[in-house]
Amino acid sequence: MSEAVKIDGAHGHDDHHHHEPTFLEKWIFPLDHKFIGMQYLFTGMFMALFGGFFVYAFRMQLAFPGMSVPGYGTVSPAEYNMLITNHGSVMIFWVAMPVLIAAFGNFLIPLMIGADDMVFPKLNRLSFQLFLTSVLILMASWFVEGGGFGGAWTSYPPLSADSNYSMTPLGSSLWLTAVAVEFAAFLVGGINFITTAMNSRAPGMKAQDVPMTVWMICLASILFMASVGPLIAGAIMLFFDQMVGTGFFDPRRGGDPILWQHLFWFFGHPEVYVVLLPACGFVADVITVFARKKLFGYQTILYTAIGTGSLSFFVWAHHQFIAGIDPRMANIFTVTTVLISIPIAEMMFLFIATLYGGSIRFTVPMLWALAFIAEFLIGGVTGIYLGASGMDIYFHDTYFVIAHFHYTFFPIAFIGTFTALTFWFPKMFGRMMNETLGKVHFWGTVIPLNTIFIPLFFLGAAGQHRRIYNYNHFPDLSTPDLQNLRIMATMSLLVLLAFQAVFLFNFFYSMIAGEKASANPWKSNTLEWTTSSPPPHGNWHPDDMPKVYRGPYEYSVPGREDDYWPQNEPA
Amino acid sequence: MLQNLLPQASSFAADIDLLWVVLSVIIWFWFACAQGMFFWLLWRYRYQEGVPAQYITGNEKHLKRWITVPHALIILCDLVVIAGAMSVWYNVKQNLPEPDLTVRVVAQQWAWSFIHPGPDGEIDTDDDIKTVDDLNLVEGKTYHFKLESRDVLHSFSIPVFRLKQDAIPGREITGWFTPIKTGTYDIQCAEMCGIGHGIMAAHVVIRTEADHEAWLATGGN
Numbered sequence: 198m199s200e201a202v203k204i205d206g207a208h209g210h211d212d213h214h215h216h217e218p219t220f221l222e223k224w225i226f227p228l229d230h231k232f233i234g235m236q237y238l239f240t241g242m243f244m245a246l247f248g249g250f251f252v253y254a255f256r257m258q259l260a261f262p263g264m265s266v267p268g269y270g271t272v273s274p275a276e277y278n279m280l281i282t283n284h285g286s287v288m289i290f291w292v293a294m295p296v297l298i299a300a301f302g303n304f305l306i307p308l309m310i311g312a313d314d315m316v317f318p319k320l321n322r323l324s325f326q327l328f329l330t331s332v333l334i335l336m337a338s339w340f341v342e343g344g345g346f347g348g349a350w351t352s353y354p355p356l357s358a359d360s361n362y363s364m365t366p367l368g369s370s371l372w373l374t375a376v377a378v379e380f381a382a383f384l385v386g387g388i389n390f391i392t393t394a395m396n397s398r399a400p401g402m403k404a405q406d407v408p409m410t411v412w413m414i415c416l417a418s419i420l421f422m423a424s425v426g427p428l429i430a431g432a433i434m435l436f437f438d439q440m441v442g443t444g445f446f447d448p449r450r451g452g453d454p455i456l457w458q459h460l461f462w463f464f465g466h467p468e469v470y471v472v473l474l475p476a477c478g479f480v481a482d483v484i485t486v487f488a489r490k491k492l493f494g495y496q497t498i499l500y501t502a503i504g505t506g507s508l509s510f511f512v513w514a515h516h517q518f519i520a521g522i523d524p525r526m527a528n529i530f531t532v533t534t535v536l537i538s539i540p541i542a543e544m545m546f547l548f549i550a551t552l553y554g555g556s557i558r559f560t561v562p563m564l565w566a567l568a569f570i571a572e573f574l575i576g577g578v579t580g581i582y583l584g585a586s587g588m589d590i591y592f593h594d595t596y597f598v599i600a601h602f603h604y605t606f607f608p609i610a611f612i613g614t615f616t617a618l619t620f621w622f623p624k625m626f627g628r629m630m631n632e633t634l635g636k637v638h639f640w641g642t643v644i645p646l647n648t649i650f651i652p653l654f655f656l657g658a659a660g661q662h663r664r665i666y667n668y669n670h671f672p673d674l675s676t677p678d679l680q681n682l683r684i685m686a687t688m689s690l691l692v693l694l695a696f697q698a699v700f701l702f703n704f705f706y707s708m709i710a711g712e713k714a715s716a717n718p719w720k721s722n723t724l725e726w727t728t729s730s731p732p733p734h735g736n737w738h739p740d741d742m743p744k745v746y747r748g749p750y751e752y753s754v755p756g757r758e759d760d761y762w763p764q765n766e767p768a
Numbered sequence: 769m770l771q772n773l774l775p776q777a778s779s780f781a782a783d784i785d786l787l788w789v790v791l792s793v794i795i796w797f798w799f800a801c802a803q804g805m806f807f808w809l810l811w812r813y814r815y816q817e818g819v820p821a822q823y824i825t826g827n828e829k830h831l832k833r834w835i836t837v838p839h840a841l842i843i844l845c846d847l848v849v850i851a852g853a854m855s856v857w858y859n860v861k862q863n864l865p866e867p868d869l870t871v872r873v874v875a876q877q878w879a880w881s882f883i884h885p886g887p888d889g890e891i892d893t894d895d896d897i898k899t900v901d902d903l904n905l906v907e908g909k910t911y912h913f914k915l916e917s918r919d920v921l922h923s924f925s926i927p928v929f930r931l932k933q934d935a936i937p938g939r940e941i942t943g944w945f946t947p948i949k950t951g952t953y954d955i956q957c958a959e960m961c962g963i964g965h966g967i968m969a970a971h972v973v974i975r976t977e978a979d980h981e982a983w984l985a986t987g988g989n
Contacts, residue, residue: 347962
């Protein structure tokens with residue numbers, strides 16, 4: 198498969214070469230993968246504002262129970278549930294997924310493999326349109342009568358299945374519909390990514406010449422496709438339970454509420470790796486560039502990613518240890534869960550080993566990539582407490598879990614995104630971001646990140662459960678010490694949110710007035726840097742499509758004057 | 769140490785806290801090694817004028833050892849983690865000892881009902897004492913609890929016992945505990961159960977046998 202295979206008729210570029218795309222064609226209904234990527238990026242960033250606002254409102258309530266939150270008002274118990282539910286849903290499904298996979302997958306895959314576009318540009322456009330529909334449905338769910346869905350992002354029935362219990366008849370159904378439509382969007386997009394990476398690689402690009410980012414996004418898409426089916430089926434069953442009166446999950450009518458948990462987590466755990474792997478890909482690409490080093494053990498990293506992804510299908514019930522499943526099952530799932538530490542630890546070790554013998558430049562993208570490794574390690578190791586069934590009896594559904602998975606998801610969704618965004622910004626917008634502002638934003642994000650979540654580990658260890666809007670109802674949890682930890686977390690959150698303004702300013706200001714970027718400002722090897730910044734429609738001149746002569750990580754090769762060796766440069 | 773954050777009020781709380789110590793030693797040892805190596809490499813191989821990066825493929829035997837040896841050691845540590853987790857799990861969740869007494873715990877939106885055996889010591893008889901949001905136990909007695917839910921999922925959690933079990937409508941789930949410390953402690957609902965989830969608080973009162981007799985004599989008031 199080293200030769201590029203073109204699928205005729207799927208491109209539609211020929212039409213476009215005849216006339217300049219109109220505003221509508223370019224920005225509203227684009228077929229160009231770069232603009233579809235941008236649509237996903239900006240929609241994801243827009244949704245992050247909501248995710249951030251929700252967490253601001255409910256963290257203020259936790260730190261100062263009953264206060265009128267500036268910009269929000271008093272948080273009622275029903276609103277509190279709606280805020281936490283939608284914070285989780287938005288951040289995972291409408292921020293991490295669209296940005297990490299869809300935005301960067303769309304923008305980077307054709308550029309990194311030397312293709313002029315995706316193989317199915319119209320499917321690609323459809324994917325975004327479905328996604329946008331899901332955004333609108335979700336946002337509608339916040340404003341309907343009864344309020345938004347508040348049954349937690351896991352949406353366990355019978356609570357989610359029966360509006361007599363949830364008291365959000367429209368909110369639950371709209372939330373569920375939005376999630377299902379969003380999955381359809383990513384299925385369509387994922388098919389495109391995999392097909393493109395398999396068929397449209399530049400001549401000479403063998404499997405091991407493919408940059409890690411492309412590999413990881415494709416593996417993530419495969420994981421997603423293989424895991425999402427049961428959940429879509431489950432979502433339809435749950436929708437029927439809500440709207441038609443079936444009883445798939447209703448024990449009064451012979452259904453089983455635990456069935457939903459199996460369907461949900463069979464998807465839900467691989468989903469963690471669906472968003473993790475692309476972030477790992479960005480990190481691999483960025484650390485090699487700024488350490489001027491070949492990736493340590495390219496093949497092994499690939500195997501660890503495949504191993505982690507495969508194992509992730511066999512760990513789902515660790516979310517259900519105490520859910521009422523047969524207690525003997527916990528033993529099996531403890532073994533698989535603890536085993537997953539092996540490939541993922543090895544991948545992190547290999548990233549760290551890549552730094553050995555390097556010449557490390559602490560640019561902004563490199564700082565983010567390094568922070569990903571340092572912070573994700575905390576999330577990774579604390580997962581072992583929770584995977585150990587005996588320990589999970591106590592820690593399940595406490596703030597220890599919250600702190601643990603935010604130490605995985607924050608590095609993935611935000612540190613991973615900032616890694617990619619600051620690194621590929623010159624290629625996306627043709628200008629450089631400001632380094633000083635970038636560093637201010639970096640430290641203003643990473644320091645409060647730790648002061649938010651370290652207190653939450655202690656709160657969880659002290660027995661504080663999740664999803665409770667006011668701990669004053671629990672005498673053991675209303676001590677001043679514990680309340681101070683809650684206030685510390687909330688204050689740190691305010692600092693973190695405030696520093697995002699620095700990023701937004703830097704992002705938009707640099708887009709308009711940043712220093713012009715050259716084609717290859719970081720002296721990187723991969724193909725996207727061989728075309729202009731930003732790349733033209735079709736990515737390269739049709740007569741000048743790149744050919745590939747070597748792997749993506751040939752940095753500091755002895756005997757060469759330059760410390761990099763672009764993939765397309767003939768030997 | 770977890771017992772500094774909250775008391776150990778059940779017979780197996782100390783086992784879970786010990787497991788926490790074992791896991792912590794393993795976890796934070798590896799964490800310190802990985803982060804230590806990471807930051808040392810960052811400092812040692814920072815950009816220096818005139819010092820080029822080395823060309824290393826990752827296939828060098830003397831370097832691969834730095835991956836394969838920790839890899840093997842982690843597998844060994846994983847075995848310890850698995851053995852510890854399973855033995856605690858087996859004692860708390862799988863192997864139920866013979867009970868002295870049995871209580872029923874019924875969860876509903878948004879309250880806990882507890883049915884205690886009356887003076888006859890038997891459950892489901894006429895002298896049962898039913899309370900709401902108030903579980904009364906005798907120090908040193910081994911209990912079975914029979915957990916049910918009337919509507920949605922709830923989770924019966926007593927942090928000082930280090931115990932948690934989801935309640936599922938349509939099922940009766942049996943578990944056990946032996947309280948070992950008198951006092952009054954929180955019971956929380958640990959599974960999202962709707963608008964009142966945050967106020968679904970109850971407490972457990974653990975008394976000495978004599979005090980419990982006195983409580984029984986009042987008929988549970």
